[in-house]
Amino acid sequence: MATGTRGTRGAGTVGAQALPVIESPAQVAPADARELSRQFFERLAVLREGTPEHQYARNTLIEMNMSLVRFAARRFRGFADELEDVVQVGMIGLIKAIDRFELSRETEFATFAVPYIVGEMKRFFRDTTWAVHVPRRLQERRAELTRAREELEKRLDRSPTAKELAALMGIGEDEVAEARLAANGYTSASLDAALSGDAVDGEAALADVIGAEDPALGLVEDFHALAPLMAELSDRERLLLRLRFGAELTQSQIGEQLGVSQMQVSRLLSRTVAKLRAGMLGGSAEGEGSPA
CATH class of the missing domain: 1.10.10.10 (Winged helix-like DNA-binding domain superfamily/Winged helix DNA-binding domain)
Structure with missing residues (x-):
């Protein structure tokens, strides 16, 4: 992990404090990137958007977590000709995840980001192949x-x-x-095409007479893929997920209900989510490892 400090006013300063200067963010090991990402997200939350400091923190987060995109792209390795495009659209998902992530979620950034990345990759294939x-x-x-x-x-x-x-x-x-x-x-027909086929001012287009897209429909495929993986979990693991993501209880509240510490809940949640993520991406929790 290459870090250092700047002698002049660097892009990574926040008041009297300074973020570590990462010389090669893309080369940071996943284990180091996980902890460094937390530091950068803490600073990003208080920096004013558009400032050099904000830009430095955001760009470094993007480069440090590119391994997540490469990890998710393995799911589509059968499409060798489009793999470079898949990685590029995956980067869009990573950027969206960085812009929307909050440390208060009590969720690892990798867990939060992978669905965004995979979602963009799936959308790419939906938009560029058969309708x-x-x-x-x-x-x-x-x-x-x-x-x-x-x-x-x-x-x-x-x-x-x-x-x-x-x-x-x-x-x-x-x-x-x-x-x-x-x-x-x-x-498939363009949504902007006139219904009669002739472009006339004031004539309704197809998009004007059909319903709006339901964002939840994009989750249907993921739900189908997740169902058999959920069935393989233990009763305790399913209960843990139901309390955290269904009832939206905090880790401390879950610990009180289950009679365990908040730290134990955190470890169990991380392990269970990693198991599901590995299954969704076509790997195994033991063999694939967990990226940043």
């Missing part, structure tokens, strides 16, 4: 249908019928219809 989920078999069939249609249009100088497409592709007409239906999931 709706379509099985791979139908995705491939759609591509075959496109090639067959282009070939027949050149040969016949007109749009081919379903029967002609089926004959060329060696499948039934019902399968052609299924492939055509699947093709509808590949593109």
Whole structure:
């Protein structure tokens, strides 16, 4: 961990106190980054936004916690071609988490940040791939249908019928219809498009007549993935999570109910959440380790 102090008025000063100067924030070990992040968040909370001191603290937090983005990106390592883009959008989630995190939450920053990071990564894939989920078999069939249609249009100088497409592709007409239906999931209409297809002043767009997006819908996939992991927890671990995140009790209040110390509650919560996080990211709590 490379830290030091500046002899002149540095970006990391707060009144008479000074934040440690991190020469290479991205190289800070996860264990060190965890403690240093707490110090920087404490200062960030009292600094005026837009000042050099605030900018230094915020930028250092971003660089120190980039390991969280790399950790979350492992979940999408099967998409090697898009991995760099995945990391970039993950950084957006990290920045959002830093701007919204409060030490009063009694939650480790990593626990708070990972859902933001993974959420941005999932949104990237939703926005850049199929508009709706379509099985791979139908995705491939759609591509075959496109090639067959282009070939027949050149040969016949007109749009081919379903029967002609089926004959060329060696499948039934019902399968052609299924492939055509699947093709509808590949593109989606712009919400800004006029309903009639003609842009006329004052004409309603699609976005004007449909309901607003419910932010909670983005959690549905996570809830489905979390359910089997929750089932593997002990009764005590599930009770602990229910009291903390359902009833929103403090760690001290939970300790009083369970007859244990606040420190024990903190350790149990950290261990349980780490276990769930590792399962969500496709690793194991023992093998993967915990990032900053």
